Amino acid sequence: MKKLLLIFLTVLNSAVYAQIAVPKSANDIAPLLIGEKIPNVILKTSENKDADISELLKKKNTVFVFYRGGWCPYCNMHLQALAEAEKQIIDLGYQIIAVSPDSPENLKVTEEKDKVKYTLISDAGGTLINAVGISYQAPENYKEIIRKHSNGINNSLLPVPSVFVVNTQGDILFEYISPNIKQRISTELLIAVLKNLK
Numbered sequence: 001m002k003k004l005l006l007i008f009l010t011v012l013n014s015a016v017y018a019q020i021a022v023p024k025s026a027n028d029i030a031p032l033l034i035g036e037k038i039p040n041v042i043l044k045t046s047e048n049k050d051a052d053i054s055e056l057l058k059k060k061n062t063v064f065v066f067y068r069g070g071w072c073p074y075c076n077m078h079l080q081a082l083a084e085a086e087k088q089i090i091d092l093g094y095q096i097i098a099v100s101p102d103s104p105e106n107l108k109v110t111e112e113k114d115k116v117k118y119t120l121i122s123d124a125g126g127t128l129i130n131a132v133g134i135s136y137q138a139p140e141n142y143k144e145i146i147r148k149h150s151n152g153i154n155n156s157l158l159p160v161p162s163v164f165v166v167n168t169q170g171d172i173l174f175e176y177i178s179p180n181i182k183q184r185i186s187t188e189l190l191i192a193v194l195k196n197l198k
Helices: 002-019 053-059 073-091 104-113 127-132 140-149 187-197
Strands: 042-045 050-052 061-066 094-100 119-122 135-137 157-159 162-166 172-177
Touching (some): 050 053, 053 061, 053 094, 053 119, 061 187, 073 094, 073 104, 073 187, 104 119, 127 157, 140 157, 162 187, 172 187
Antiparallel strands (some): 042 050, 042 119, 061 162, 135 157, 162 172
């Protein structure tokens, strides 16, 4: 009987998630709020190894970045700026983890191109991007590049570029989310926020 109930609940849960429509526009997202928890999922590292998000977050307070992909020039500028500020961020007691729909192989390209030493994570299937509530339907002209960079796993969704500051329990302490892909949090403002949260 317990097995039957567990199977029923799993199917019901899957059906509920399947019915949650991905917003059509970056302006229509419903992200998690300050005080809520980052959901635990298993994703992939640039080495194509499992990345247990809750285990990664337990290591240190985290600057958790979601970006569109290594193909996006605005994302690359943001990743480079974070790389330049990484020592300051580490000195304040934080690690940086950046998540995109890119495949592990394409994360490697981004690491080399943007001189990134912090952790890049692949969410090619959009599991965490959807769970955090920052996914939206990619415009038609982006679908081919998304499909290519996710190795065919994703061709329909993008994350709104976002930065979450998260504690070791996964609680969101601060967030910066901008549907305008050209607008990112400056490293100066981010550093000020991190200092204020200490």
